[in-house]
Amino acid sequence: MAALEESGAAFLVKLMNEIFGVDIRILDDKEAFDSWYQKMPEYRKKKIDGIKPINDKKLSLGAGIALHRALLANGIKEYEVGIAEHGKPYILGREDIFFNLSHSGNIAVCAISDSEVGVDIEKKRNFSEGLIKKVFDDKEIQDVESIAETKEDRDERYTALWTIKESIMKYYGTGIAMAPASIHVDFGEKVAVKCQAFPEENLNIFFNNYDEIMLTICSKNNNFNKVINFL
Structure with missing residues (x-):
């Protein structure tokens, strides 16, 4: 549990750099869906x-649950969410809490931190030639094409590259306003x-790679826990 420190009239949270996740198949049960839905703030209910x-x-409810669990694990029960210019959510009135949401396939996640953070998860996907040339630079394409031995391996590597770029765009809160090809990713030992x-x-x-679901976190912190805390 994160500690709370009083600073004037405000309480600052010493957050763990962690990621919380929900497998939405638990919501196939109507009673479970309804029970979690009732726990959500009004903005999330309206979105759902x-x-x-x-x-x-x-998936939307799963993202809400992941955020709810992340904040609760850090001692935060009451909160309001605002939306920045390019759609990045934040906690109103709190400059000590940063989070980001993502979902794909059956998984929804929330990354929470004491500094800016971006997270993306993607189910392995097929990349057309046109999309490859649009979102990856020449060096990235050369690296993938020279290493990948099968189409499956090729798609996996391009999906991994995409999650990294997406996490960076979400870190900055720019979304597609930042051209993916303007971000270069080098896969080395690090x-x-x-x-x-x-x-x-x-x-x-x-x-991290969970079967066919790939997860990337972008952060200034060097000790982010990349293992998902599943419900």
Whole structure:
């Protein structure tokens, strides 16, 4: 449990750099879905209500549950969420808490930290030639094509690259306003990245693979726990 420190009238949280996850198949049970739905703040309920496909509803609720668990594990029971210019969520009135959400397949996650953070998970996907040329630079394409022995391996490597780029765009809160090809990823013993818009920024990349679900966390912290705390 994170400790609380009083600073004037505000309480600052010493957060763990962790990631919380939910396998939304637990929400197949209607009673479980309804029980968790009732625990959600109004903004999340409205978001869930506005979604038609049932699986997407579960993913949205799963993201809400992951955030709820992340904050509760750090002693935070009451909170309000705001949305920044490019859609990145944040906790209103709190400058000591940072989080980011992502979901894909059957998994929803929340990364929580005491500094800015971006997270992305992706189910392994097929990349068309047109998309490859649009989102990856020449060196990245050369590296993948020279190493990948099968189409499956090729798709896996491109998906991994994409999650890294996406986590960086979400870290900065720019979304697709930042061109993915402007971010270069070098897969060595340690993943290294270079972003044209922020060339001096030193970012740490934490990558993990859960079967066909790939997870990337982007953070300035060098000790982020990349193992998902599942419900």
